[in-house]
Amino acid sequence: MPKTPHAESAAVPIVFEAEFIEGLTSIFEVSIVFNQMLGLKITSITPDKVKASIAMRPELVGHYAYNRIHGGVISAGLDAMGGLAVMAAIGARHMDEAPSQRLHRFAKLGTIDLRVDYLRPGIGEQFELHAEVMRLGSRVASTRMEFLGADGKLLSTGSAAYIVS
Incomplete structure (x- = not known):
């Protein structure tokens, strides 16, 4: 008698607590003063993707x-967005911990390698940045990032590796 495949239960989506989102936003937009100089403003944080804008x-x-x-x-x-994506992925991996405890996990995060491809001139009044983690290992995370114009046109892409421990 052939085996019938069993239906896998659908994974419950991870939703970050307000405290964790506020903590990440504070680290990214306040504590990292260089991000303030760039004018980076977070628009969305999920475990799978982060988004921000620059005016x-x-x-x-x-x-x-x-x-x-x-x-x-x-x-x-x-680079900053890749780091933020890694922070979100680490936060999602350790949902069993309190938000304040997860926020302390980012102390050793640093860029190992960064590659940027400039595809089109960055001309406009507003820009969108997106990033996602491709792989989160115990020591290194790999990311993919996009820099878009206000019209959604892809202007630059990036990929990076980050040390996480």
């Missing part, structure tokens, strides 16, 4: 004739 300002111009955002702003923004 164009004169201090971020890289090419004066075209009012193009500086490549360093793109690179730094993508």
Whole structure:
């Protein structure tokens, strides 16, 4: 008699507590002063994907004739987003801990490797940044990031590796 496949139970989606979201936002937007200088503002944090935005300002111009955002702003923004995605993934992995305890796990987080591909000029008034973790190991996490124009057009991509322990 052939075996019939059994239906796997659907995984319950992880929802972060307000305390954890507020703590991550405080770390990202307040404690990391460089993110303030870039103007990075978190728009969404889930265990699978993080999103933020950057509003164009004169201090971020890289090419004066075209009012193009500086490549360093793109690179730094993508790096920061990759780190935030890793923080969210670590937070989701340790949901059995209190939010304050999970927030202390990020002390050793650091970038090991970063690659950025600039696909189109960064011209606009507003930019979106997205990041997701491709693999979260016990020591290293790998991420993929996107830098988009206000119209949703992909301007740059990034991939990075982060030390997590």
